[in-house]
Amino acid sequence: MISYEHVFSPFRFGKVEVKNRIATPPMLSCLATADGFITQEMIDFYRAFAKGGAGMVNIGDSAVDIEWGRAHYMQLNLGHDAVVGGLSTVVEAIQAYGAVASIEINHTGILGDPEVMGRDPIGPGNMHQGLIDEVVDHFASAAERCLKAGFQTVMLHGGHGNLLAQFGSARTNKRSDGYGGSLDDRARFAREVLGAIRLRVGDRLALEYRISGDEIVADGMHLEETIEFLRLIQDKIDLVHVSLGGIFDPSTIPFMSQPTYLQRCFNVHRAEKIRDALGIPVTAVGSIRDLAAAEEIIATGKADIVAMGRAHIADPDLVNKTRRGEESDIRPCLRCGICGERPARYFPVRCAVNPVAGRETEYKWLRPADTSKKVVVVGGGPAGMQAALTASSRGHDVTLIEKEDSLGGALRYAAGPSFKADMREYLDWLVKKTLQSPAEVRLETEATPASVRALAPDVLIVAIGAEPLVPDLPGVRASNxxxxxxxxxxxxxxxxxxxxxxxxxxxxxxxxxxxxxxxxxxxxxxxxxxxxxxxxxxxxxxxxxxxxxxxxxxxxxxxxxxxxxxxxxxxxxxxxxxxxxxxxxxxxxxGMKPLSEQARDFQGLAPETYTIGDCMSARDVMAAVHGGFNATADL
Ligand SMILES: Cc1cc2nc3c(=O)[nH]c(=O)nc-3n(C[C@H](O)[C@H](O)[C@H](O)COP(=O)(O)OP(=O)(O)OC[C@H]3O[C@@H](n4cnc5c(N)ncnc54)[C@H](O)[C@@H]3O)c2cc1C
Ligand SMILES: Cc1cc2nc3c(=O)[nH]c(=O)nc-3n(C[C@H](O)[C@H](O)[C@H](O)COP(=O)(O)O)c2cc1C
Ligand code: SF4
The missing domain is CATH 3.50.50.60 (FAD/NAD(P)-binding domain)
Structure with a gap:
């Protein structure tokens, strides 16, 4: 049994004490208003991580200057005093659980979307001195507003190819004045930003600096240079957050938030190298999926804080569940990346396996049903299992019927390849949770309209899936x-x-x-x-x-x-x-063909009938899980 003594020990950086070593990394939710103000949805999204036991919770990418430095619609605007009051409410929600409230402040520079900003973006290539001074001032004002709102620490986004990184990297900084050329000159902009922030807030805010340990592309910054860059700003920061890759080149995107094909704990060795070289506290991030891995990282001195992003979205209670010895109850993340892709496309955050993520406000009322109904679910794939779980947790009398001798449906195939360990863990979790739930599970039972009618359900959920598309071609039925x-x-x-x-x-x-x-x-x-x-x-x-x-x-x-x-x-x-x-x-x-005709045979057999998952439209785990949840959350 793991003791987790290192993970659950406090840590101090700047004047901030974190109660344990687990943080959430910056995760933009796209839940702010169109003009960059806080919403209840946003508060509840981040509150869940604090409530679940994380020591430090970061509000993702927030623009220091919405006019020039904005990356997204529905992103916070730190460029106006009017944001402070609203911001204080998210701080309040996070601190209520004893967690440290942190926020990532960013200027996206030349990567800004002209459509979002309504103007051409700026970067090292087109910023005159006046503009540089203005942006430096915007960073300082943004940090000051965060302090006023009650944040204890601010993270500067110096990674992923945003403006601070654009100045730092010779790949994007071609200036020949005092802001470009040597590494020392390329670090000048970051030093000025940090200096201006310190002038305004002193040591009342701890400063964390996020950086890509390696920009991955050949002409980008690599680890040795990153270390030297950090050495030049080290006296002005309290903690380094070591990320990877960037948004500047499609090939580097997988390294920022690694998909399931890449190994876990992908970037920890870079955090360790930076910590060893500079003797500065560091945060490690990237595919760290459980506290056992975090414990090893902290215990062996590879990092001081471990940030776990998607693992928290998939199960915001992961820290408290681990503390209680309920590790096997934690809903595993697939590392499918849908949660990150949605905000990148200006859609609010959602999760494939946690149907409440991003909708915490809407489903706060998820509670026992007023009347217990007899619910029959046909099909034990992810859609049927999620429906059975949600309905039975709300007190309905649920019978789940599956024709095969095990639950899982097409998820068993999705989890088949050797590199789909994340999917396999989720499959095992979902099956276990379903079997542990109050729902009655009937395996090796093929439901027919007659057998369903005999059960006289109040609610029928049809989740019978899809079948492989086989074209009508010569040889297609042969054994090869x-x-x-x-x-x-x-x-x-x-x-x-x-x-x-x-x-x-x-x-x-x-x-x-x-x-x-x-x-x-x-x-x-x-x-x-x-x-x-x-x-x-x-x-x-x-x-x-x-x-x-x-x-x-x-x-x-x-x-x-x-x-x-x-x-x-x-x-x-x-x-x-x-x-x-x-x-x-x-x-x-x-491709797959929905079993829609068979699904139609079940229509009208109960006062309420829902057709969900692949048999409605052959899609993916997320559509199946959300279909199962949505059909039963309000029964
Ligand atoms: C090879 C493969 C790889 C995939 N990879 C991914 C991936 O990487 N990521 C992703 O998001 N999605 C993936 N998918 C898609 C994903 O698995 C499906 O979208 C999802 O499983 C659909 O869930 P479902 O519950 O609607 O249907 P299914 O999972 O198909 O479950 C339907 C269940 O109903 C049962 N059933 C059917 N008729 C009856 C009946 N009359 N009585 C009782 N039981 C019945 C079936 O036996 C089955 O268990 C993959 C699919 C396949 C086939
Ligand atoms: C939903 C989502 C939003 C993200 N938003 C940001 C962001 O605002 N700023 C940032 O620097 N990184 C962002 N990232 C990257 C994460 O901070 C993190 O580095 C990455 O997901 C790897 O950590 P993980 O494997 O623990 O999720 C985001 C990732 C996700 C999944
Ligand atoms: S399961 Fe997919 S959508 Fe959910 S947190 Fe993990 S990567 Fe994000």
Missing amino acids: AVWAGDVDVGSAETGRTVVVAGAGLTGCETALHLAQAGKKVVLIDMLPESDIAQDTTIAGREALLSLLREHGVELKSEVTLTEITADAASVVDGFGEKVRLPADTVVLAL
Whole structure:
């Protein structure tokens, strides 16, 4: 049994004492008003982390200057005194649970979206001295407003290619005046910003500086230079927050918030190197998913604070659950990245597995139902399981019927490839929670309209899923043509040379799974290369495509599968030419077809009937889980 003694020990930086070593990193929620003010939704989103036991909670990316330095719609505007009163309410909510309230202040510089700002962005390349002085002043004023609102610490966003990083990196700073050239000159802007903040707030605010330990791209800043940069500002900061990558190049996006294909604790070694080199307190971040990992990081002196972002979104109570010894109850994060992708596209934060995330205000009233109803759920995939969990937790009498001998549905296939450990943990958690719930689970029972009618439910939830799309082509039923899902779970064998047809998320993952097992894989799709794997996040897609290249998977886009023979897949290319691709096995990953007709057979069998998940529209875990929750949260 892990004692977690290091994680649950207090830590001091500046004048701030944090009750434990777990923080949330900055996570923009896009829950502010359009003009940058706080909302109740925002307060409740961040409050959940404090209530759940995190020692320090950060309000994500907040613009020091909404006119020039804004990255997003629905982002906080720290450029006006009017924001202070509202800000104080989120501080109040966080501090009520004994957590430290922190906020990331940022100017996005040349990466600002002209449409969002209504003007062209500014950066090291076009900022004259007057503008530099103005922005420095905006940082100082923003920090002062945060102090007035009650924040105990402020994090400056010096990473991910934002303005402070644009000045720091020779990749973006081509100036030849005192702000560019040598590293010392490139650090001048950061020093001026920090100096101006210190002048205004003294040591009443602790200052954390977020930086990308490595910008990843060849001409970007790398760890050694990052360390030297930090050495130049070290006297003005209390804590360094070591992130990675940036928003400036699609290839670096996966490194900021690593998808499931990348290893856990991805960036800890950079935090450790910075801590060792500078002797300054550091925060480690990046795919640290549980407190066991955090304990190891703190105990071995790799970092002083561990920031856990998505793990907190998936289960805001993770710290308190760990403290109580309820680790197995923590809802695992998939590292699917949907939560981060939504704010990046100016949509409010949501989570695939935690249907309440970003909607805490709306579902505060989730409470026992006034009247217990008899609820029958048909289908034990994620949609059906979530429906059963939510309905039974609210006091309804739930029967879940699943025709297979185990719960999981298509999630079992999604969790199949070796690199989907996050998905496997979630599958295990969801199945366990469902079996532990008051819902009665009937396995190996195929529901029919007659059997459902006999149960006389008040509410019927139809969650019977989808089936693989199999095109009507010569050879498609032969033994060397198999479905991707079966390959993923090992119930279908493939030969040494494989053609995978369909380069959506599933096809790409299966191709990678096979390539990692030493197969020679050709991945084909009708779509142009720019359109493949678009059914996942930008970070997921970038990481997946890069891994496919790394593992030698050959991609053939704009070709159409026409026939499968004993030793080949025949395709027609963009010029109408027939091409023969040698293959021992052809793997079909051509999408899923909702079981809508079968679902229709169940309509009208109960006063209330809901059709949810893949049988309504074949999509993903998030749609299934949210479908299950939404159908039952207000029964
Ligand atoms: C190979 C593969 C990989 C995937 N990878 C991902 C991924 O990485 N990320 C992601 O978000 N999504 C992924 N998905 C999609 C995701 O798994 C589905 O969207 C999700 O499982 C749909 O959930 P559901 O509950 O609606 O349906 P399902 O999971 O299909 O569950 C339906 C259940 O109903 C049962 N059932 C059907 N008829 C009856 C009946 N008459 N009586 C009783 N039981 C019945 C079935 O046996 C099944 O267990 C993947 C899907 C596949 C196939
Ligand atoms: C929903 C979401 C919003 C984010 N917003 C910000 C942000 O505002 N500023 C920032 O510097 N990083 C942001 N990030 C990146 C995180 O701070 C963090 O570095 C990253 O998610 C890796 O940590 P994790 O694996 O613990 O989630 C965001 C990530 C997520 C998931
Ligand atoms: S949306 Fe995905 S990555 Fe984000 S917290 Fe939820 S499960 Fe994790």
